Amino acid sequence: MARHVRGTDALGGRYRLLEKVGAGSMSVVHRAFDEFLEREVAVKLIHSSAADDAELRRSDVEVKLLARLTHPGLVTLLDAGTEWTPEGLPRIFLVMELVSGPDLRARLKEGPLPATRVAEIGHDLAEALDYIHGRGVVHRDVKPANVLLLDDPVKGMDSIRWTRAHAKLTDFGIACMTESVLTLEDAVSGTPAYLSPEQVRGEVVTPASDIYSLGLVLLQSLTGELAFPGPPLESAVRRLTQGPPIPETVDPLWRELVVGMTALEPAQRLTAADAAAALYRLAALGAVGGPIALGGAGTPAALGAQPASLGS
CATH class of the missing domain: 1.10.510.10 (Transferase(Phosphotransferase) domain 1)
Incomplete structure (x- = not known):
C-alpha cells in the first residue's frame, strides 16, 4: 500500500537515495542503498511533473516487461512501486541492479x-x-x-x-x-x-x-x-x-x-x-x-x- 513520505524518507521504507548517476527527460537515476538487504542498487525515479496518464502507462509497461525478462545482457529489475507525496503527486520508482561502469x-x-x-x-x-x-x-x-x-x-x-x-x-x-x-x-x-x-x-x-x-x-x-x-x-x-x-x-x-x-x-x-x-x-x-x-x-x-x- 502506498504511504505518504517526506523527502528524506527511504523509498518503500528501505531504499535510501544517494547521488544522482543519470537523468533523462522523464526520469532520474540515483545510486541508492537497500537498508533491508544492505546492498547498493540503482533507483529510477519518474518525475512527478511528468507522471501523466501516458507516463504512468509507460512505467507500468516497463515494470511488467522487466519483471519477466532475465538475461545477462539486461539490467535486472529488483523491485518497483508508487508512493504519494504530501502534495498528492505520485512518486514512481524502479529498483534495479547497480552497474558501476559508465554508459x-x-x-x-x-x-x-x-x-x-x-x-x-x-x-x-x-x-x-x-x-x-x-x-x-x-x-x-x-x-x-x-x-x-x-x-x-x-x-x-x-x-x-x-x-x-x-x-x-x-x-x-x-x-x-x-x-x-x-x-x-x-x-x-x-x-x-x-x-x-x-x-x-x-x-x-x-x-x-x-x-x-x-x-x-x-x-x-x-x-x-x-x-x-x-x-x-x-x-x-x-x-x-x-x-x-x-x-x-x-x-x-x-x-x-x-x-x-x-x-x-x-x-x-x-x-x-x-x-x-x-x-x-x-x-x-x-x-x-x-x-x-x-x-x-x-x-x-x-x-x-x-x-x-x-x-x-
Missing part, C-alpha cells in the same frame, strides 16, 4: 572505441536483443545512453591482459510487444538520431527496428561520430532514402556487418542472432591479434560460423 554515451565522449571492444559490447547487446525478440518484445530505444558498460579493458604490468568488455541494455520505458498497435505518439517514440526508417514513418515496429538502431550505435562506437548528424527532422528524413555513410577507414568486415544491420527494408536486415554470431567472430579475431580482413568470404553470414557466446 556508452559517456564513454564515447572520450572518442571511438577499439574495434575489439565494440565487437564485445555489440555481441552482448545483440544476444540480449535476440533474447527479448524471442519473447515478443521490441526495445525501440537502442542508443548509447541505454547501454551500461561493466568492465573496461586493462593492461597488466608484466604482459598485455585485456579484460573482456561487458555491456547491459537498460531502459524499457517505451518497449512494446511485437506487432503491437501503437498510437501515433508511441509509434514515433525513441531518440531521433537512432530511429529506424520505419520508426520515422510511424509504422509498426518489429525486432528489425532494434537491429537498425544497434547498427548505428556500433558504427558510432567505431568512428566516434553520429551516422546521421544534424537537426532531428533532417537527420530522420535522410535515413528514409539512404544507408548510413561508412568511412573508408572502417574495416571491410565491419562495413559488411553494418550494411547488413541497417538495410532500408526491415526484412533485409540481419536478425539479432545473426548479428551476435558475426560480432563473436570479430571479437575473437581481435582478441587473438589476427587481422580483421576479408578472407574467403566477407559476409556477415560467413562471420557467423562461430558460436554466439563469448567467455570472460
Whole structure:
C-alpha cells in the first residue's frame, strides 16, 4: 500500500537515495542503498511533473516487461512501486541492479572505441536483443545512453591482459510487444538520431527496428561520430532514402556487418542472432591479434560460423 513520505524518507521504507548517476527527460537515476538487504542498487525515479496518464502507462509497461525478462545482457529489475507525496503527486520508482561502469554515451565522449571492444559490447547487446525478440518484445530505444558498460579493458604490468568488455541494455520505458498497435505518439517514440526508417514513418515496429538502431550505435562506437548528424527532422528524413555513410577507414568486415544491420527494408536486415554470431567472430579475431580482413568470404553470414557466446 502506498504511504505518504517526506523527502528524506527511504523509498518503500528501505531504499535510501544517494547521488544522482543519470537523468533523462522523464526520469532520474540515483545510486541508492537497500537498508533491508544492505546492498547498493540503482533507483529510477519518474518525475512527478511528468507522471501523466501516458507516463504512468509507460512505467507500468516497463515494470511488467522487466519483471519477466532475465538475461545477462539486461539490467535486472529488483523491485518497483508508487508512493504519494504530501502534495498528492505520485512518486514512481524502479529498483534495479547497480552497474558501476559508465554508459556508452559517456564513454564515447572520450572518442571511438577499439574495434575489439565494440565487437564485445555489440555481441552482448545483440544476444540480449535476440533474447527479448524471442519473447515478443521490441526495445525501440537502442542508443548509447541505454547501454551500461561493466568492465573496461586493462593492461597488466608484466604482459598485455585485456579484460573482456561487458555491456547491459537498460531502459524499457517505451518497449512494446511485437506487432503491437501503437498510437501515433508511441509509434514515433525513441531518440531521433537512432530511429529506424520505419520508426520515422510511424509504422509498426518489429525486432528489425532494434537491429537498425544497434547498427548505428556500433558504427558510432567505431568512428566516434553520429551516422546521421544534424537537426532531428533532417537527420530522420535522410535515413528514409539512404544507408548510413561508412568511412573508408572502417574495416571491410565491419562495413559488411553494418550494411547488413541497417538495410532500408526491415526484412533485409540481419536478425539479432545473426548479428551476435558475426560480432563473436570479430571479437575473437581481435582478441587473438589476427587481422580483421576479408578472407574467403566477407559476409556477415560467413562471420557467423562461430558460436554466439563469448567467455570472460
